[in-house]
Amino acid sequence: MKTQATKSQNQLPLPPGNLGLPVIGETISFLSDPDFATKRQKKYGNIFKTNLFGSPTIMMIGAEANRFIFSGENQNFTIKWPETVAVLLGPASLSMQTGSIHQTRRKLLSQAFQPRALASYTPAMVEITNSYLQKWANLGQLTWYPELRQYTFDVACKLLVGTDTTNDHHFTELFEEWSGGLFTLSIRLPWTKFSKALKCREQLLTKIEQIILQRQKQPSSEQDALGLLLNAKDEDGNSLSIDELKDQILTLLFAGHETLTSALSSFCLLLAQKPEILAAARKEQQQITCTDMLTSEHLKQMTYLDQILKEVLRVIPPVGGGFREVIQSCEFNGYRIPQGWSLLYQIGKTHQDETIYKDAQNFDPERFDPTRAEDKSKPFSYVTFGGGMRECVGKEFAKLEMKIFAALLLRGYEWELVAGQNLDLIMIPTSQPRDGLKVIFGSI
């Protein structure tokens, strides 16, 4: 039966598209052209072939393609990031692990993002957020993106590994240069972004090792991500190796701040451009009395804010898509998906599907009102956090931090975009405004 299926699959055509130049394929256009997928979707439809980072790759767009990929995990597909990403994250990162090790580590780390853990993070998130908002109000005018990066990094360090990095700008700068090498060509010459990022990885691992040793010397009762990893035992009953601990923490600190910086800056940008939505968001805040500290109970009442945040992540998803490798040939919509090729599912383009989202280009939080709930019309049409067994493990942490930030910002501050800046988005590794989002900022 299986041979027959394979035979008939072999007769199917490959998806349309262009493999580009030898070796580098279409990688340069992919990295430099924000409309790479749009142009090819127009020409070829929702599935097309290309060649990225040295691998023939099939790009797939839409809810059905997402369902096909997420449900075939470990059977037809496995995780495979471009080589530069894989090397910089490290082999023992959750994002790189597969099979049963991936499952056990994921289960372990998920504990750091359970509702009880999240509730315990709220007071510290509120405190750090308030202190940054106050700092920005004192500055009056600022380039927000780098400030947001320092803020999200402080939150991640404090809550995931129990370390205070308030004045450690070097740590964030290392991460910034490291992430600049993530989606590049794997060329190890001293001046390439990849080589520079590799050097940063070494320095980051040294810093992370110090954090781990410090915690081992002074154990704390904290059940944060580091605490969970330190107490965990592997399949043979041994503690996790120091190399694994370092890779896991590097991934969490990276994923825990880079994506959030992008999400928060998109929120600030889109609300500054939509005064009527900003006004409605403030109105909701005014209706929620909060004399003391913001708590989970207050946050639950902010349902319009939930819709806004969801819409921000639909319109400008921080992560563009996810890579897989085909481990068993299969078929999709009449096309052959050959073993050994890469697959790339597309988040941003899925969110522009006009059959799901009315006026998809338009920023419209009402589309997530329970009476419309456009994303519910088809599973996997909203995939900001991916899906299936590799869905973002930090999703609830991200949503909580976004909500606390947005609520406190709306309640006490106003901001205005500085004229004349370039607001075009750089899309890789995460979406961000080209000039870093310059704003005039103050208390209300």
Ligand code: HEM
């Ligand atoms: C708005 C913020 C965030 C967005 C948009 C986002 C998006 C994503 C996406 C799309 C994936 C799946 C990639 C794939 O299919 O291969 C993913 C995976 C992951 N995310 Fe997030 N993420 C966010 C925040 C976070 C946070 C705060 C953390 C940790 C504190 C985190 C940790 C991870 C990890 C470890 C994985 C890999 C999971 C696995 O392979 O099992 N993310 N994220």
